[in-house]
Amino acid sequence: MEQYLYGIDLGGTTTKFGFFTIDGELIEKFAIKTDLSSNGANILSDIAVNINNHLVKNQLTKSNIKGIGIGVPGPVTNGIANKCVNLGWENVNVKEQLTNLIHIKIEVSNDANIAGLGELWKGGGTGYQNLVFITLGTGVGGAIIVNNHVIDGVVGAAGEIGHAPTLNLDFKCNCGKYGCLETVASATGVVNIANKFINETTIPSNLREKSDLTAKMIFDAAKQEDQLAAKVVEVFGKNIGFVCATIGVVTNPEVFIFGGGVANAGDIIINTVKKYFKKYAFLGIKDTAFKLAELGNDAGIYGAAYLVKNEGTL
Ligand SMILES: [Zn+2]
Structure with missing residues (x-):
């Protein structure tokens, strides 16, 4: 019998579904609006309804599904979402509730962890077993993966x-x-640094005339050798490089992978972070690889599917 996986990336605005073969080929993806009414009380039943409808539409039964992996926007321990501010959730036992609703094997982790697993399975981390994923977006998140398993920690x-x-x-x-x-490393952080330099120095810059500065504008200016923007990128890279040097002696990964909107700036990110990593890192780990993520917004659904393929009793 053909076996498939579902990967779900539950966000505060949309819930994304991916339908995969066991080997990680994405057959179909779809998304629904996340219902935030009543402190997110309908979210899991909406997911169950959509999975059931998808099975019927594809003439599949539950025995065709090896499992459903789901990533939620907040810390998770033992299948329980401790606190998801964006959803209005507090201590929601996602694993138990969704299992009871749908009677398919469920695995749960947080959104950054599944994005990291997605990159490990089918993205920039393909071929590695030990990686650190860092997502540079509105905020900064990450995933520590050791021997293909995410490290959650005591409180997630x-x-x-x-x-x-x-x-x-x-x-x-x-x-x-x-x-x-x-x-200093999120999209907001990069703008924080730029505003500080604009206000406290006389370094010439085209950014001084711009209103509503964005991280993209700053990285674009740095690529055009704008002096102030270049200094911002150095501060950004120095601090990420410093943190990576610390993480490097804790988990000794094969590779650091950078995703999220800020990482769309491309090689300038990798080159600057790597420069400072080499400065701060212990001699033994100086050759750790640095790469960009490849799956974009689909990383989460891939990783959620991999979560259940990898962690489940399959
Ligand atoms: Zn903080």
């Missing part, structure tokens, strides 16, 4: 690289702490 905080301490203590993080990586 392993891989929360956005809150790793850096050398730069100028900006306050949403978590309340000063100096988190997110304050």
Whole structure:
């Protein structure tokens, strides 16, 4: 009998579904709006209904499905989503509730972890078993993968690289702490650094005339050798390189993979981070590879499917 996997990336706006072969070929993807009413009380039943409808449409039965992996936007331990602010969830036992609704094997992890697993399986990390995935978006997230398994930690905080301490203590993080990586490496963080240089220095820059600065504008200017933008990129790369040097002696990965909107700036990210990593890293790990993610917004559905393929009793 043909066997398939579902990978679900549950976000605060949309819930994305991927339907895969066991070997990770994406057959079909679709998305629904995430229902945030009643503190997200309908989210899991909506997922169950959509999976059931998809099975019927494709003339499949539950025995054709080896499992459903799902990534949620918040820390997860033992299948329980501890707190997902974007969904209105607190201590939701996703694994148990979804299993009861659909009677198919369920595995749960957080959104950054599944994106990392997706890159490991079919993206920039293909061929590696030990990688650190760092997503540079509105915030900064991450996944630590050792021997093809995500490290969750006691409260699901392993891989929360956005809150790793850096050398730069100028900006306050949403978590309340000063100096988190997110304050200098997220899209907002890059703008933070630029505004500081604009206000506190006389370094010439075309960015001074721009209103509503974005990270993309700053990286584009740096590529055009704008002096101030180049300094911003150095601060950004220095702090990420520093954090990677620390992570490097903790888990000793084969590769660091960078995804998220900010990473769309491309090689400038890798080159700058690598330069500072080499400066700060222990001699034994200086040759660690640095690569860009390849799956974009589909990383999550791939990784969620891999989660159940890999972790499930298949
Ligand atoms: Zn923080």
